Amino acid sequence: MNNLIITNNPAVAEIKDIVLFVDGSAEETLIKARDLVHEGYELISHPLAASLRMMFSPFRSVILGKKSDKVDIFSVEIIEESIIKFKRHMESRKIDTDNNDDYKMIDLILLEAAIHEQPVTW
């Protein structure tokens, strides 16, 4: 089962095979993922990280599963809520661009962890 990775992280795009690279911000990456979810793609990984600091990361990667004819309502709820939460957080914050290399690295490592969490074979 090949999943699709939506990412704006060049470090991810460099080494992963099935990638849709977003040449834009973390928010644009989430919005791209949302559009695809509305087209029928299922969310495999949660669009947000687990810690506040990663919310300020300029880089974000989201894993999508297979596309079906029917929109997956669970995935829609999760991605929509995530975008609301992300926007609220970033209202008064600027993206932290001083630590780009570290954010790229951690985004990639957390993505790898998600991929290995449970291989999707169904």
Add this chain to the structure above:
Amino acid sequence: MKLEIGRIYIKDIQLGKETSVIDGVLTVDKQGLIDNLKEDGRIKDILIDVARPGEKVRIIPVKDVIEPRVKIQGGNNGFPGVTSKQAQCGEGRTHVLYGAAVVTVGDIVGFQEGVVDMWGEGAKWTPFSKTYNLTVDIQVVAGLDPHTHEETVRIAGLRASEFIGLAGENVTPDEVLTFEIGSMFEETTKYPDLPKVIYAEMNITQGLLHDTYIYGVNQSGILPALLHANEEIDNAVISGNCVAACDKITTYQHQNNSVIYDLYAQHGKEINFLGVIMVPEHTTLAGKVRASDYTVKLAKMLGADGVVVSEEGYGNPDSDLLMICKKCERNGIKTVLITDECAGRDGLSQPLSDTAVEAVAVISGGNVSHVVTLLPADKVIGNAAAIAVLSGGWEGSLLEDGSMMCELNAVIGATSEIGFHNVTCRLY
């Protein structure tokens, strides 16, 4: 299972040539500790210092906080499965250097924040401004990969607390707390009319800088695990995460988990406290569904009437919290949720974007976006450059007099989701 925790009150820390506790003063053999930690070849340098309540000292970036302890009877000393051989935690007797803490400092990534101020405005917000802190700044050899770097810093902190804890071995404690709960059948026979309550503790388990360990086992790869209420407060659980400063559960907070202490205090009075389910917070939706299903199944198997659920972190774990809530409530199990909130700088925004009709009892640990002004410190322990990370996120945060505005999310333990902190909530 019966555990005695003997608290030895610590009133000061001094650096010296031997490690001891005399009249409440903890003296630490500085060179002995450095030599001990440097037995790990991955460590290049160790800097030891002391930060006392009230001193104009800032510690940054904090990796973890650990309470120094020694096992007197039962189990193994240290952290079984991590710094010592596997043994059962939660039985026998443990001495605690109460009021002392090991605070580890280690720059693993550039965006690490995590500040502890020992005085002034900053001190109000972190529980670790009240402890006598032995700071251990761990600098590693060049070329370590990030995972090894994190592990080195994590283990060094645990070993330091073990080294210092030994000073309490032959000291008579000032206070002894007893924690005893028998099998669920015994307790239910004793208290047939009390509601059965279980604690589901969610922990970040998502990869580097986002992990939690039980007996040294990374929780990310296991199903929710049932613990006796004594195990976590006796060194079974350690923290491996450090980029969620305000709501990270430090190892110290695991050792002193307020939810466990409070539920214990009500055991046999208001409730029958069944134990703790350690719930991993996964990254994938499948993992979240699995962990929440499994948690509810365990609660049902144990006949729980109510579940107290605490979260760790912010962002994707909010989904897990509500999944557990919804599934429990639909199965007739009442829930109380403990989380923190992002209610904007003025506290007026809608605090939670994920909501559910089932979530009717929710406790907030604080507003992560609340802004505090930190005054310039006389002394910075750790990496002064990391201070820029605190103020780096927004315009106007660095003021002319050198003080700095930052959000609570940078302050260690400021909005603890297990209630081990300084803020409280009030019903208006």
